[in-house]
Amino acid sequence: MAWLYGSDAVQQLSENVVLYDLAQMRGNSAVLSRIPDNIGGVYAWYRRFEIDANAINDPQVFANYILEELCKEHSAPRETKLPPAHKIKLEPETSFSKELLLKELAADSSFRQLLFMLLNNSLIFQQPLYIGKATNLYSRIRSHIREGSILRDRLADAGHKINRCRLLIIHTSYNTNTVPDSLDEDDELDNQSEEDYEFSKLASDKLVEDILSRLFLPSFTLRYG
Structure with a gap:
């Protein structure tokens, strides 16, 4: 859809x-x-999100796929000098604290279908x-x-x-x-x-x-x- x-x-x-x-x-x-x-x-x-066909019906594959996507860096690192003798580097945060909740909800097929629909329309978000x-x-x-x-x-x-x-x-x-x-x-x-x-x-x-x-x-x- x-x-x-x-x-x-x-x-x-x-x-x-x-x-x-x-x-x-x-x-x-x-x-x-x-x-x-x-x-x-x-x-x-x-x-673009490419969803493994097996993830649609397999909660474990689904959860692993979502976690893998969440762990990808969502921006380029930024670095700048801090005078007189230092520099600062900012890196994207890729941790996810709700892994257990994700795996619990992954057992619900309606939750999986909802998330798949949202990812298929990711340009909106x-x-x-x-x-x-x-x-x-x-x-x-x-x-x-x-x-x-x-x-x-x-x-x-x-x-x-x-x-x-x-x-x-x-x-x-x-x-x-x-x-x-x-x-x-x-x-x-x-x-x-x-x-x-x-x-x-x-x-x-x-x-x-x-x-x-x-x-x-x-x-x-x-x-x-």
Whole structure:
């Protein structure tokens, strides 16, 4: 059951908004073949929950699955200097104090079904993993999903697989010229410069990304704007 979206690999939510379920696509080429290469805009990565079929009817498998998901880091660690000679590192809290209650309720099939329904519709509840902008969405997404990319590795370190995530793309501009790949490499991931917008017809993308990031606090973005 889905509340706000279906179960297709690619869903056109509106004229300029598309939701991609990468878990239903085989390989990076299958993902990229569905993304136009002449469109700029804003995009967001979302965590996807893949529920073991055995967990639906097995309370122990169900409880173990939920606990495993709870133990995954839900944000990137933050580190800063504390003058004159110290630094502070903040790491996400992954402990869960209600394990016994979870295992008790797991025996109730209606509780399992309720939680499965909620996880299947997790986009309603969750904050984005990452929000970004690009003058060429095809090039930017290609750089994110390639092996060794900064975002891919950042998510993997926390137990999340980028090629099993959901990706929301909002098209805002159309480019007749190809944007050089060098502007879309991952070294621009958290510090995209104004030069990127010399190629954009809608510099408002930068403001849209900044507003969305500050409102919804993407958990694996290190800097906004």
